[in-house]
Amino acid sequence: MARVGLVASRVTTAAADLADKVGFDKVTLSAVARILGIAEPSMYSHVRSVAELRKGVAVLAATELADCIGEALAGRAGKDALVAFSNAYREFARTCPGRYTATHIQLTEEELSRSTGHQRIFAMTMAMFRAYDLSEGELTDAVRLVRSSLHGFVSLESIGGFGHPRDVQKSWENGIEAIHVMLTEWPSSGAAR
Amino acid sequence: MARVGLVASRVTTAAADLADKVGFDKVTLSAVARILGIAEPSMYSHVRSVAELRKGVAVLAATELADCIGEALAGRAGKDALVAFSNAYREFARTCPGRYTATHIQLTEEELSRSTGHQRIFAMTMAMFRAYDLSEGELTDAVRLVRSSLHGFVSLESIGGFGHPRDVQKSWENGIEAIHVMLTEWPSSGAAR
DNA sequence: GGCGACTTCCTATGGCCCATAGGTTGCAGC
DNA sequence: GCTGCAACCTATGGGCCATAGGAAGTCGCC
Numbered sequence: 139m140a141r142v143g144l145v146a147s148r149v150t151t152a153a154a155d156l157a158d159k160v161g162f163d164k165v166t167l168s169a170v171a172r173i174l175g176i177a178e179p180s181m182y183s184h185v186r187s188v189a190e191l192r193k194g195v196a197v198l199a200a201t202e203l204a205d206c207i208g209e210a211l212a213g214r215a216g217k218d219a220l221v222a223f224s225n226a227y228r229e230f231a232r233t234c235p236g237r238y239t240a241t242h243i244q245l246t247e248e249e250l251s252r253s254t255g256h257q258r259i260f261a262m263t264m265a266m267f268r269a270y271d272l273s274e275g276e277l278t279d280a281v282r283l284v285r286s287s288l289h290g291f292v293s294l295e296s297i298g299g300f301g302h303p304r305d306v307q308k309s310w311e312n313g314i315e316a317i318h319v320m321l322t323e324w325p326s327s328g329a330a331r
Numbered sequence: 332m333a334r335v336g337l338v339a340s341r342v343t344t345a346a347a348d349l350a351d352k353v354g355f356d357k358v359t360l361s362a363v364a365r366i367l368g369i370a371e372p373s374m375y376s377h378v379r380s381v382a383e384l385r386k387g388v389a390v391l392a393a394t395e396l397a398d399c400i401g402e403a404l405a406g407r408a409g410k411d412a413l414v415a416f417s418n419a420y421r422e423f424a425r426t427c428p429g430r431y432t433a434t435h436i437q438l439t440e441e442e443l444s445r446s447t448g449h450q451r452i453f454a455m456t457m458a459m460f461r462a463y464d465l466s467e468g469e470l471t472d473a474v475r476l477v478r479s480s481l482h483g484f485v486s487l488e489s490i491g492g493f494g495h496p497r498d499v500q501k502s503w504e505n506g507i508e509a510i511h512v513m514l515t516e517w518p519s520s521g522a523a524r
Numbered sequence: 525g526g527c528g529a530c531t532t533c534c535t536a537t538g539g540c541c542c543a544t545a546g547g548t549t550g551c552a553g554c
Numbered sequence: 555g556c557t558g559c560a561a562c563c564t565a566t567g568g569g570c571c572a573t574a575g576g577a578a579g580t581c582g583c584c
Contacts (some may be wrong), residue, residue, distance in 0.1 A: 290483025320513035
């Protein structure tokens with residue numbers, strides 16, 4: 139029988155593409171095997187389990203998201219950077235919903251520290267926020283809130299959570315604007331804390 | 332053989348409890364059947380499919396969440412209401428993670444309009460926001476953003492998304508404070524739009 | 525060239541889950 | 555007591571995850 143001649147990365151990209159097409163939770167060993175044209179148990183020559191396959195997608199997706207954000211952020215600062223970051227983030231979530239979901243699965247401390255994508259996204263986020271005048275603790279609080287807002291927005295959007303006729307794009311733009319104002323006027327910013 | 336004498340609501344609460352215990356995605360017909368002490372196919376006397384079972388949990392959970400929020404909101408207004416709402420929301424998500432997840436599954440327009448829980452949560456949210464001076468469009472934008480922030484925060488928190496040593500409770504409190512400021516200073520608030 | 529080791533891939537099997545088909549039994553109402 | 559329904563059953567099949575154990579292609583080395 140003809141060898142397909144797979145490499146691990148090919149398996150992961152196939153899984154990631156499938157995730158974007160049918161949803162991350164429907165990424166299954168048998169489905170990926172079908173796509174690759176091999177029998178189901180043959181998958182175990184490339185991955186140890188379905189969980190590991192999904193973690194592979196997570197790491198890949200984080201790398202790609204980091205690339206998108208890095209590109210958007212290049213040469214920008216302040217509010218300009220915030221808008222570019224947010225738009226790149228949402229764009230990624232919309233075009234690659236499966237990959238986006240994957241970036242939010244639980245990884246161990248160990249796995250997370252080895253995922254350069256996750257690390258880079260974190261670093262770029264922190265760097266962007268230094269434009270605002272926030273103390274150490276405030277910085278973490280603000281990062282957590284903004285991250286929550288962006289993640290929440292694109293998550294709710296993806297599941298059709300915004301039923302009101304109001305244009306979602308408009309809400310997004312105004313929301314980012316409001317977040318910028320919030321960061322500028324962060325409570326007790328500048329005061330001792 | 333002794334009849335268990337089930338009613339549909341008993342099946343749904345068992346499923347909801349299971350969801351809180353092991354995760355909403357692990358709510359399975361066979362697991363619920365085991366808990367109830369009946370054979371797997373007997374489940375089909377009570378629900379049409381696993382999807383319908385999960386939708387039942389979603390409707391139940393929304394009702395309970397609406398109750399929690401309603402109780403927290405009683406007699407409060409303005410910032411006080413925002414804080415009470417947010418805390419009740421997060422408290423629910425923490426104590427009933429499976430139910431919380433359930434409230435975010437996709438329902439049809441039809442199902443949504445018949446879920447009084449979902450309706451009540453929406454209505455209470457809108458009512459709470461009337462304390463802030465926002466135009467029609469701004470109101471929707473603000474509701475969407477705050478909903479995103481709260482949902483995003485509790486979601487990220489539940490998956491261990493906040494790795495930094497900074498106290499998460501502190502971030503939460505300061506975040507709500509910042510959201511209040513943001514709503515008060517909403518961009519172009521009061522201006523023609 | 526040919527031998528061995530590794531890798532890729534296979535069939536067979538079993539467990540768990542969803543779902544349907546078709547039968548049995550308890551109970552309510554006449 | 556009989557009828558009809560609702561609650562429950564066994565049997566079966568399909569999809570998925572996973573392991574066991576074997577076959578075949580490929581590479582290095584003599």
